[in-house]
Amino acid sequence: EDQVTQSPEALRLQEGESSSLNCSYTVSGLRGLFWYRQDPGKGPEFLFTLYSAGEEKEKERLKATLTKKESFLHITAPKPEDSATYLCAVQANNNFNKFYFGSGTKLNVKP
């Protein structure tokens, strides 16, 4: 069964303290892995799509990487405005239009 696990569930960082969030997956043929950011009371906001092992995408202080079994979202020198829940989702080759989401990592960056 296709499954997505995110860790840690929650992460507290001081402003400027870099860290990484993990998304591990089991899927019958990965077509794409997606990262989203969700602020309280809002819907998830699309960040990145990764398609193949070794691929990297960057946006401001965020960098997403992908291996054959997991993806990392690296946060460099975070700021308080980076505080949010980060979700990853996988898309399998046998169904491009169905996505499996992890339960998310709640990031809190303190000034």
Place this chain on the structure above:
Amino acid sequence: KAGVTQTPRYLIKTRGQQVTLSCSPISGHRSVSWYQQTPGQGLQFLFEYFSETQRNKGNFPGRFSGRQFSNSRSEMNVSTLELGDSALYLCASSLAGLRQGSYEQYFGPGTRLTVT
């Protein structure tokens, strides 16, 4: 370009009642997916519609249903509400690969449903 809109934003219903939620996708997006989000279960996939046809369905009881109209707007209906149906219901639209293989989803703000 306007984002995904959902109405209403908040709803309070009583057990046994039914409810209809509405979603307007981004212009040009023909795929609309619905998700249920709860603190314990995270984002759970309900169903996906494309050009008025349900293409995918998650593992929810038949009380949960949906439809899509010719303008791509979508509605979902929950009948015989239970306490456990209290959740944030999110709608997401996508190009579903129609342009450069892009499948990323764009979410609305959600409808917060409380069942008492």
